[in-house]
Amino acid sequence: MQPQSSSPSHARRPEPNPARPPRPAFLTVEEVADVLRVDPVTIYRAIRAGEFPAVKIRKRYVVPRRAIDMLVDDVVTSGSCVDTAEWTSSWRQTVGAPVEVPTWAR
Numbered sequence: 001m002q003p004q005s006s007s008p009s010h011a012r013r014p015e016p017n018p019a020r021p022p023r024p025a026f027l028t029v030e031e032v033a034d035v036l037r038v039d040p041v042t043i044y045r046a047i048r049a050g051e052f053p054a055v056k057i058r059k060r061y062v063v064p065r066r067a068i069d070m071l072v073d074d075v076v077t078s079g080s081c082v083d084t085a086e087w088t089s090s091w092r093q094t095v096g097a098p099v100e101v102p103t104w105a106r
Helices: 029-036 039-048 065-078 084-095
Strands: 026-029 055-057 060-064
Touching: 026 065, 026 084, 029 060, 029 084, 039 060, 060 065, 065 084
Parallel strands: none
Antiparallel strands: 026 060, 055 060
16 A cells, blocks of 8 residues: 655645535625624615625625625725725726716616
8 A cells, every 4th residue: 555645736625614604705785784884774875876896686786705805805904994985996997897887786
């Protein structure tokens, strides 16, 4: 019997921890409001004004978890207050997204 190689090419992916469910890719407005400790109405207003990233599915909004993670990272990295309206506008310019919010998204 040959010993197993410990090289990275033979490394196994860790098994998912059943006690810890996977993080969802999207959060509800209420979940985002809980994380940011603001009223959900504040998040809805920011989304409709184009000041907060979200996905609209029919009449419901969801927020990509990645957007929240990026926002938190930027706050920690900058060490200062980050205005979500400016942050969202800057992000749109970086990825080439339209600056104006389409009327159907409001």
